[in-house]
Amino acid sequence: MAKLYFKYGCMNSSKSANLLMIKYNYEEQGFRVVLLKPSLDDREGKSVIKSRIGIEAKCNLVNPESSIYNCYDADKTDVLMIDEAQFLTEKQVDELYNISFNIPVICFGLLTDFSQHLFEGSKRLIELAESIHEIKTVCQCGARANYNGRFDGEGNLITSGEQIVIGGNEKYKALCKKCYEGMRKQSLVKRRRQ
Template identity: 40%
Template sequence: MAKLYFYYASMNAGKSTTLLQANFNYHERGMRTMLWTAAIDDRSGPRGEGHAIESRIGLHAGACRFTADTDILAKVQAVHAVEPLSCVLVDEAQFLTAEQVWQCADIADRVGIPVLCYGLRTDFRGELFSGSAVLLGIADTLVELKAVCHCGRKASMNLRVDAEGRAVAEGAQTEIGGNDRYVALCRRHFSEALGR
């Protein structure tokens, strides 16, 4: 029976690396996969250019890009009807809409293809992303990937920083960036940085 998985973590925990390793494992066994990532994250280049999924350690792969309007279920079914898929892998899953998360559940439940979603649990304020909230609620399997705070404890929070490295407490929930904009911290150091 196919399942819906949610692998979640803070920044720098290796979510994309783990996704790409899983993809490699399927391909090594002659199985076909379909990769997805959020169109909003265009750090690897505009649509159709560069590698859609790229890890900090240099692994990369092409992927379909979803927006809030993308019917992931319909697109997966169309591909699966022509050439059967063994797995669907979704990077930046925090940006899925609630409806798209349910589509991923339908891919597992009705189409019979495992769906592995990877993403952030919370934003820079410590609040759940909507896609992550639904995944935490309905995924068959939840797996927390670990990152490390500068103090050596588990980093579970994502601190947004400005160009001078100062903590940012206000702003839009989504602002794309890497190590230049976010620091993974334990809850204690996250709270201290925000003056809580």
């Protein structure tokens, strides 16, 4: 059904794997699927969506200044799927909303950043998507993870700084509220002692 979908989850919740499995299912039924991802997602350094479990597919890159309309061929697309949708601009999400009148548009991404704030793309998707679904994952303690922790090279939780860091050496981990807050307090105490 033609509508705008947003499937979100914390780090390591298998968002890309879900996207690739849904793509496979559509293609098995004869649908022409086009994959997009923002160029800000430079983990792979190329035009590919890759899951940590080892599956991957080629995609088209979307630059922050690009129009979504210029990133795919509407006449040859039955389904449009976007990975890392949190990195989209508000204008690009508005374009996806308009595209979703004609074909299904399925977006996958993070909801909030390491400091518990919405990303621009995610905020607009929450405002416009007709279907919003959480892809759940667990914290290291076994509880449901709701937050994305960013850690420096020494394992300290980072709670301030740039929302998007390109080429940094930070590591990310999905955390529950209790673990996130406990690590935040430990990091504050450690900084005060230094």
